[in-house]
Amino acid sequence: MISALWFSAAAAQSAAEPGTIRLVAFGDSLTAGYMLDPGDAFPAKLEAALKARGHDVVVANAGVSGDTTSAGLARVDWSVPAGTDGVILELGANDALRGIDIDVTRGALEEIAERFQARGLPVLVAGMLAPPNMGAAYADEFNALFADLAQRHDFILYPFFLDGIAAAPDLNLDDGMHPNSQGVDVIVERILPYVERLIARIEERPPSRTDG
Template identity: 35%
Template structure:
């Protein structure tokens, strides 16, 4: 009886104390063009397990989504009571050349809601391809550190660091990482998370 109680207690304690991180993003998070288990959120889950860290990863990626959907989607995933929501939104805004002010406003509304509702968020730095012009590239990139400072939240490094612009790590569209690219993305994000979580 004592042994049964011990195992039951251990089982429930693992459930209670396991923490939850949700990646809220677009097709990069969804793993467009690769198998689900090869996308970076699932690879990060494997890394947590290998390191015996009690974190559950939930991927909430939606292809084609822009910053306009960030607030509504954040409200939805917040119902899961996550310990962290890692926001990777805005790439499609940049690829479509949408107004910088609109992207910043949309993300700001989501971060303001998170602040008011005590949702712990990490904002991921994003960039657009350099062929969009130096001014647009800089203005877009500057959105993220500015918002991180304004809302006093953590800013994660660019997830496509060492992947963007490398043909062997991307699919034919030169935008979405292939399986090799996702491995590097997972390493980049996981190294950051291990320091910050």
């Protein structure tokens, strides 16, 4: 999985024409497209939707099923290759499902954000909500992580990645946790304006890039 992910992201970047905006969707199974055909995964459907709206863009799939924020941190430098123009950061769901200490999740997200910021990469943070069984205290603290991160680093925030599909049986696989193809369509439709804001930030940057 890891080597295939690297090849996919690197191939997507190298295949892009000069002037093409190169985005990386960096996340867990919700990004990877758990149990879906590759063309039905979030990055592929997002790329198609953006192209339909006239954007010259490729969206690399750097999602790994089961990843926590700490696992994402461990692979962030090579999962987001040189030549990337912007990142969609979608991590945290597995932290909440496992009840990982909030400080651990916060620290990993902060380090990932600092790595992206050091490279001058515009970022869209896809927020997550803790499941109800984690309790109100945990949920309140966890749910605030993503807005806090976006505010500290001037990232764009999409408050809840699963908005519109959470707890909707017809939009999820039988496990009730992962979107089916129709669920991915809903995610793409709702997040699209935020991704277009990310693209606008990329296009507003000076021609010289800090990311090699």
